[in-house]
Amino acid sequence: MTATPAPPAPRPLAGGGVEELREVIARNLLTARERTRLLTESVDDTDLVRQHSPLMSPLVWDLAHIANQEELWLLRNVGGREPMHPEIDPLYDAFEHPRAERPTLPLLPPAEARAYAHEVRGRVMDLLESARFSGAPLLADGFAYGMVAQHEQQHDETMLITHQLRRGTAALTAAPPGPPPPDALRQPREVLVAGGVFTMGTSTEPWSLDNERPAHQVVVPSFYLDAAPVSNAAYQEFIAAGGYDDPRWWTRQGWDHRQRAGLTAPLYWRREGTGWIRDRFGVTEPVPPAEPVMHVSWFEADAYARWAGRRLPTEAEWEKAARFDPATGRSRRFPWGDEDPSADRANLGQQYLQPAPVGSYPEGAAPCGARQLIGDVWEWTSSDFLPYPGFRAWPYREYSEVFFGPQYKVMRGGSFAVAPVACRGTFRNWDYPIRRQIFAGFRTARDGGLEDGAPGAGAAGATMGRPGEE
Numbered sequence: 001m002t003a004t005p006a007p008p009a010p011r012p013l014a015g016g017g018v019e020e021l022r023e024v025i026a027r028n029l030l031t032a033r034e035r036t037r038l039l040t041e042s043v044d045d046t047d048l049v050r051q052h053s054p055l056m057s058p059l060v061w062d063l064a065h066i067a068n069q070e071e072l073w074l075l076r077n078v079g080g081r082e083p084m085h086p087e088i089d090p091l092y093d094a095f096e097h098p099r100a101e102r103p104t105l106p107l108l109p110p111a112e113a114r115a116y117a118h119e120v121r122g123r124v125m126d127l128l129e130s131a132r133f134s135g136a137p138l139l140a141d142g143f144a145y146g147m148v149a150q151h152e153q154q155h156d157e158t159m160l161i162t163h164q165l166r167r168g169t170a171a172l173t174a175a176p177p178g179p180p181p182p183d184a185l186r187q188p189r190e191v192l193v194a195g196g197v198f199t200m201g202t203s204t205e206p207w208s209l210d211n212e213r214p215a216h217q218v219v220v221p222s223f224y225l226d227a228a229p230v231s232n233a234a235y236q237e238f239i240a241a242g243g244y245d246d247p248r249w250w251t252r253q254g255w256d257h258r259q260r261a262g263l264t265a266p267l268y269w270r271r272e273g274t275g276w277i278r279d280r281f282g283v284t285e286p287v288p289p290a291e292p293v294m295h296v297s298w299f300e301a302d303a304y305a306r307w308a309g310r311r312l313p314t315e316a317e318w319e320k321a322a323r324f325d326p327a328t329g330r331s332r333r334f335p336w337g338d339e340d341p342s343a344d345r346a347n348l349g350q351q352y353l354q355p356a357p358v359g360s361y362p363e364g365a366a367p368c369g370a371r372q373l374i375g376d377v378w379e380w381t382s383s384d385f386l387p388y389p390g391f392r393a394w395p396y397r398e399y400s401e402v403f404f405g406p407q408y409k410v411m412r413g414g415s416f417a418v419a420p421v422a423c424r425g426t427f428r429n430w431d432y433p434i435r436r437q438i439f440a441g442f443r444t445a446r447d448g449g450l451e452d453g454a455p456g457a458g459a460a461g462a463t464m465g466r467p468g469e470e
């Protein structure tokens, strides 16, 4: 184990001064609101108040909930203002009413929800003009504003999931991402991540959430990781090989669920002739072979990996592959370095409404050589959602603490639907292992490789085939 203490990652937001931070906040709030507006104005009021799936809220609930949380955290907690409409608070408390129950509540109708969101935002912008970013912990580095911007963007992803579940003609359109770069097919199938200690989590990233904290040292033995997420073509091999009918590849719980739910393919896929078609945002199309597979549960991802003679990576393995720089011994904010995401490095922000082909984004590659760790699809890991050593709930227990436990599996890296502000090398997402409506795929791993510190450790290049893929 090479236990050189890694220096902390830089704090990009804090370095630029108060006025720059004010601008960063304003820009992130505005970007989130533009997206919210598109997602809630691209359907009519009937669609806005309808529940498209018992798994999701009506879109109009998300809209007023976004505004209610913004009012609560920024106007009341930070600004010390009186509640604007205290009687509606319980309606928009996510812990008081589960999603299935929300359509039965006396929710604000669309016009009132929009007016409420607009009024809250106007007052928040006034508050921001004279805001100070020191003193109370909620104010430091503009944390409360960053949390609110991330919260709205997370609901924008949730609302995009609702759009995907919605039936009817297409409401949203976007250009597809470009073809993969010419070297995508020459990429190694897997990359080696050398064993040793690395810094997981963060104590310095200003807008990181409580579950990403604190930074701590973790020893990760050498392992191989897929250089890109598993593709639809590879996943179809699993289906064609009878993967859904063979209990050998499934955990007992996974097999029970597969039987009960009648799973035979990813969500939204249908057979047509000898091939597969799928529905996406109101459009039916052949399943694109080069795209990362999406809308598979953790149980399906885990079964695929076992069939392929591999396994899902642990959360620590994923983060080490995404952040560790063997040249400096330091963990980066992102696979490519410490700079914020850009359009040439990662597919984020609902720009394309779909993941890019596997092997895309060479500019966003990690030091180990793996691509697309950030953006495109959330990646299931084998790990349960648990607190890091030294975890402290902040700013409220319901953000993460009440979810810790083996019932949830961790996903990493963000999807095409996630905004840059809500995506980092340390960011952790979680869900039940049966969930398929989320924009999640996966990549696989296997043990082995060179011993820690051996010559060549950290080099990319070893490859290993998968059944039916060569």
Ligand SMILES: [Fe+2]
Pocket (backbone or CB within 6 Å): 065, 069, 094, 151, 155
């Ligand atoms: Fe929320």
